[in-house]
Amino acid sequence: MTTALPLPLLSVRGLSKSFVHRNWCGRVIRHIPAVADVGFDVARGRTLGLVGESGCGKSTTGRLVLRLIEADAGDVRFDGVDIRAAAPARMRTLRRDMQLIFQDPYSSLNPRLTIGGLIEEGLIVHGVRNRGEREDRVAAVLRRVGIRPEYMGRYPNEFSGGQRQRIGIARALVLRPRLIVADEPVSALDVSVQAQVLNLLAEIQEEFGLTAVFIAHDMAVVEHVSEEIAVMYRGRIVERGRTEEVIADPLHPYTRALLDSVPSLRPRAPRRARPARDDTDGERGGGGCPFRARCDLRMPICRMVPPNTEVRPGRVVACHLHQGQAG
Numbered sequence: 001m002t003t004a005l006p007l008p009l010l011s012v013r014g015l016s017k018s019f020v021h022r023n024w025c026g027r028v029i030r031h032i033p034a035v036a037d038v039g040f041d042v043a044r045g046r047t048l049g050l051v052g053e054s055g056c057g058k059s060t061t062g063r064l065v066l067r068l069i070e071a072d073a074g075d076v077r078f079d080g081v082d083i084r085a086a087a088p089a090r091m092r093t094l095r096r097d098m099q100l101i102f103q104d105p106y107s108s109l110n111p112r113l114t115i116g117g118l119i120e121e122g123l124i125v126h127g128v129r130n131r132g133e134r135e136d137r138v139a140a141v142l143r144r145v146g147i148r149p150e151y152m153g154r155y156p157n158e159f160s161g162g163q164r165q166r167i168g169i170a171r172a173l174v175l176r177p178r179l180i181v182a183d184e185p186v187s188a189l190d191v192s193v194q195a196q197v198l199n200l201l202a203e204i205q206e207e208f209g210l211t212a213v214f215i216a217h218d219m220a221v222v223e224h225v226s227e228e229i230a231v232m233y234r235g236r237i238v239e240r241g242r243t244e245e246v247i248a249d250p251l252h253p254y255t256r257a258l259l260d261s262v263p264s265l266r267p268r269a270p271r272r273a274r275p276a277r278d279d280t281d282g283e284r285g286g287g288g289c290p291f292r293a294r295c296d297l298r299m300p301i302c303r304m305v306p307p308n309t310e311v312r313p314g315r316v317v318a319c320h321l322h323q324g325q326a327g
């Protein structure tokens, strides 16, 4: 007898989104495929780390998952509910369950509102009418993130970067969400403060049984917080799997290049691909493997987009080198 696997809290398939770039007089210059055929699952209480260099489509993926922007194609299921088809009333409840933590604690908090007002906003929007209850919940959540509730009447500019990010976390947490998308939550902070905020996020996640998508461009940050990693390059997920496996045995040449740029993760790793470098050749999404122009191991077949190959259960790579190795 087979036991049915529990349904992942978040399941994404074939997610795609292009942006239209126009010139000054409004003529369409080109379509930028920001996210192309992205798919992953996140089990309940787990964290998926979404990693890749600037502009590869991480934030767009996060926003599509939360339906803050509309996808061109694909399927996003939250606890089995197809969120792209959800009616406005259903979407309102879903919005409470799925919260975003922003990258920049400076620009993401409205400077004209007190921090108490900022955190309370979500409670008002989601219909918590009793003022006393709202105040109690704001005080409790502030205390939980390490900010004294007496500071409720102060403004964001009276706090440091780390404290503001704690306030951002409190704002997401006060609605008691089930899923958090944390978009580079520590990359704008001083290194000395990053670890404290990461620890806070980890504690909160454990305490509240939160499921999370954690976005970062730095593999070392993702490694600390996620059980699984998905590596993105030019809008596509090129490799995903359990964190230890991806780090110990990266299969995609781009994952190797990313890891080689973090010596602490792979002290004795042989350098098998060129380190990541900026390039403008090999147009984005212009057919074939997205990494082709930068890959030392490219072959003629790389002119075709490599299919996702599941080499082991849960271990997926999109590279022609691994095609036919499905396990």
Ligand SMILES: Nc1ncnc2c1ncn2[C@@H]1O[C@H](COP(=O)(O)OP(=O)(O)OP(=O)(O)O)[C@@H](O)[C@H]1O
Binding pocket: 019, 020, 032, 033, 034, 052, 053, 054, 055, 056, 057, 058, 059, 060, 061, 217
């Ligand atoms: N609203 C938009 N309009 C037009 N193009 C956009 C828009 N948002 C994103 N893009 C483009 O889509 C691509 C992916 O952007 P995205 O912000 O998702 O990348 P990212 O991986 O989050 O990068 P970063 O690490 O710099 O935050 C980029 O080429 C970007 O210029």
Ligand SMILES: [Mg+2]
Binding pocket: 058, 059, 060, 183
């Ligand atoms: Mg981003």
